[in-house]
Amino acid sequence: MSDIYQIGAPAFIPEQRRQLPRLLRESLDAVLPRVIEALEPLLDQPVPEVFLRVEEAVLHLFQVASSHVLGGVVAFLHKDAAQVDDVVCRSRLMSSQPTRSRGWRSTRVGFLGGACLRIETPYVMEDLRGRRGKTRGKGRRRRSGTGSYPVLEALGISRQATPALQSEVARQAIRGASFDEACESLAERGIGLNRKTVRAITLHVGDRALEQRQERLDAAAEGHVFTDEFTGKRIVLSVDGGRMRMREGGLRGPRSQKGRRRYRTPWREPKLVSVYVIDKRGKKVRDRPMFYDGTLGDSDAIFAILAAELRLRGAAKAKEIIFTADGAPWIWNRIDALAESLGLDPRKIVRVADFYHAVEHLTELIELCSSWTPRRRKRWVCKQRRRLKNGDVDLVIQAGRDLCRGRNAAKIRTQVEYFVERKKMMRYRAYRRRGIPLGSGAMESAVRRVINLRLKGPSMFWRAENAERMLHMRSYFKAGRWDELIRRVLYATPSGMRMESHAAAA
Numbered sequence: 170m171s172d173i174y175q176i177g178a179p180a181f182i183p184e185q186r187r188q189l190p191r192l193l194r195e196s197l198d199a200v201l202p203r204v205i206e207a208l209e210p211l212l213d214q215p216v217p218e219v220f221l222r223v224e225e226a227v228l229h230l231f232q233v234a235s236s237h238v239l240g241g242v243v244a245f246l247h248k249d250a251a252q253v254d255d256v257v258c259r260s261r262l263m264s265s266q267p268t269r270s271r272g273w274r275s276t277r278v279g280f281l282g283g284a285c286l287r288i289e290t291p292y293v294m295e296d297l298r299g300r301r302g303k304t305r306g307k308g309r310r311r312r313s314g315t316g317s318y319p320v321l322e323a324l325g326i327s328r329q330a331t332p333a334l335q336s337e338v339a340r341q342a343i344r345g346a347s348f349d350e351a352c353e354s355l356a357e358r359g360i361g362l363n364r365k366t367v368r369a370i371t372l373h374v375g376d377r378a379l380e381q382r383q384e385r386l387d388a389a390a391e392g393h394v395f396t397d398e399f400t401g402k403r404i405v406l407s408v409d410g411g412r413m414r415m416r417e418g419g420l421r422g423p424r425s426q427k428g429r430r431r432y433r434t435p436w437r438e439p440k441l442v443s444v445y446v447i448d449k450r451g452k453k454v455r456d457r458p459m460f461y462d463g464t465l466g467d468s469d470a471i472f473a474i475l476a477a478e479l480r481l482r483g484a485a486k487a488k489e490i491i492f493t494a495d496g497a498p499w500i501w502n503r504i505d506a507l508a509e510s511l512g513l514d515p516r517k518i519v520r521v522a523d524f525y526h527a528v529e530h531l532t533e534l535i536e537l538c539s540s541w542t543p544r545r546r547k548r549w550v551c552k553q554r555r556r557l558k559n560g561d562v563d564l565v566i567q568a569g570r571d572l573c574r575g576r577n578a579a580k581i582r583t584q585v586e587y588f589v590e591r592k593k594m595m596r597y598r599a600y601r602r603r604g605i606p607l608g609s610g611a612m613e614s615a616v617r618r619v620i621n622l623r624l625k626g627p628s629m630f631w632r633a634e635n636a637e638r639m640l641h642m643r644s645y646f647k648a649g650r651w652d653e654l655i656r657r658v659l660y661a662t663p664s665g666m667r668m669e670s671h672a673a674a675a
Contacts (some may be wrong), residue, residue: 179240179286184248192245196237200230229283229359236284239331243278243288243324253320257291262320269296275320278326281333283359290318325659328373335370336655338362343623343643344372375557375638377658382462382474382641384663389477395664398457400483402446403604405491407612408471408500410438411620414660416630417592439463439640442470443615444478448492451604453611461615461644465637468499476510481663485511493521493609496587501594522594524607527587528554534584537577558607560598562588618647 181188181195207226210219246254261268279285295314312490318326327333337360341351348368362370370467388395419432432472445453460478464470484490490513494500501520508515531553535546549568556564569585588595607647623643624636631639645654656665 177286179288182241182244184245189242192238192241196234196241199237200234204230209348220439230280232359233284234282236282236286239280239282240278240284240286240288243321243326246324247320248292249289253291256323257293257319258316261293264293267296268293269298271316274318277323277329279330279334279360279485281331281337281360282616285329288393289322290320291316293319306518328370330370331658332655334360334603335374335658336651338367338370339374339642340646340651342367343639343646346623346626358525369447371637371642372638374655374658375635375642378641378654378663379638379643381663385481386473386477388481388663393479393481394483394485397483399444399446399479400486401488403448403489403491404484404487405445405447405493405606405611406475406479407443407492407494407609408440409473409494409497409609409612409616410440411616411625412436413439413620413625413636414630414635416632432630436634437465437636439465439620439624439636441612441615441619441644442471442475442478443612444475445606445611446569447606448652449604451601451606459611459615460650461619463619463640463644463647465633465640468503469589472503472507478509479507479511485513491519491521491605492519493523493606494612495523495526495609496591519600520594520607521600521605521607522591523609524558524595524597525610526608527557527591527595530584530587531557531565534572534581537581537584538572539577557595558597560596562592562595566592568603615647619643 179196180199181192182191183189204227207223211223257270261270271292273289273295275287275289277285278288294380298644325335328335330338337358338351338355341354344350345351345354348364348371350421351367351371352362352364355367413436414434415437417433417435419430422430424430439542441461441463446457448454460482462474462478464474481484481664492504492507504518505515508518528550531550535541535549538546543547553565553568556562556568566585566588569588573581573585600607619640624631624639642654643652653665657663660667662668
């Protein structure tokens with residue numbers, strides 16, 4: 170069946186809209202003999218295993234038919250000469266470099282159905298006439314990126330892939346554990362792409378997504394608001410960091426005995442942000458997706474992303490903003506600036522030190538009492554934990570200070586200071602009454618799902634630019650916002666709307 174996926178023209182190209190039914194018939198006729206052939210084994214041997222293989226084969230064949238249908242529609246759109254000329258002219262006017270038309274060319278286009286068809290379309294390239302330097306020799310390629318297919322790009326087709334194919338390839342690449350696994354998953358759907366192609370398409374989508382994230386940062390700085398997603402809502406914010414291995418260097422320099430260039434593999438801390446909506450009882454509103462995003466940038470970079478997304482989503486008019494996190498100073502030192510960026514009084518942001526991290530500090534404190542038995546330590550931790558949950562932080566602090574003696578006194582005092590510095594953020598009894606979450610479990614889950622299960626693993630090392638792309642895309646995917654990200658990529662607008670609608674909204 171592999172030859173039916175080979176490059177070829179659509180089964181039929183309509184000249185008029187009324188010929189669309191014929192396009193459907195011709196597309197089905199292109200695969201009909203193969204469908205009948207695929208059904209024969211089941212008729213001869215009606216057993217579950219054969220039924221499984223036949224059903225998969227028939228499904229893939231009808232996917233190929235869908236590719237012929239859409240390929241015919243794409244070719245039909247090229248019949249409108251006025252529209253084609255308008256698209257080409259607008260593309261040339263918007264180009265930063267002088268360009269010239271080189272007529273029509275045949276190029277491959279991969280479809281979500283698995284087939285790869287050739288489409289005749291206008292080709293535009295950078296105009297190098299009159300420039301100094303050597304001319305291109307016969308058989309030598311110009312540097313990549315100088316030519317384009319404006320009509321196909323207007324339909325969202327790039328990297329020789331339709332928008333749906335780009336979306337599916339990138340989604341499988343960030344969903345699975347590796348690019349190889351993504352290839353296997355796509356092959357099961359009848360989409361035969363090699364690892365190099367899957368990687369190239371995924372990183373291309375990531376590039377476009379990061380461009381629009383920067384556009385969103387700029388839009389927020391200009392005071393734009395795109396949605397009212399968080400307006401009038403109770404929202405919980407959290408920021409934390411993870412760990413992943415990087416791949417640095419290795420592009421030049423001496424080679425090893427195996428001919429490989431050595432590279433460094435330092436640990437880096439990718440930072441992640443999460444936002445979710447809660448009801449009056451403090452329970453997460455299930456019909457509203459989480460918001461995740463991440464970056465390899467510094468602390469200021471992740472807070473800039475958080476501030477921009479909150480502003481663009483109407484959080485400046487939220488009913489209540491709750492910030493919960495562990496005790497890292499780099500987080501709490503930036504809350505005031507976050508409030509000011511939203512035009513809020515910093516005192517209106519409720520700050521909650523994660524209860525469960527606080528309990529961990531109690532455990533670390535009592536472990537310093539080496540003369541105590543394990544049972545006695547456990548009783549002490551349970552007692553202080555109850556006090557802490559009831560909001561009696563002063564009693565916990567005093568109990569810790571009573572232990573500041575002996576050779577570990579300085580270390581115990583350091584643990585006690587953790588509670589002294591965060592006393593105002595540990596009013597857990599009052600928080601429970603107001604329906605405010607006591608912990609940052611949602612953030613811990615996000616770090617595991619977004620970072621650990623895809624970007625962190627044995628023998629897994631990332632170039633910084635690729636890690637940034639994957640981190641951003643996987644954040645949106647795991648938050649259930651993949652369609653939102655893809656709309657921005659396709660429309661090339663920070664709002665995810667068409668250019669005309671985006672201009673009106675801005």
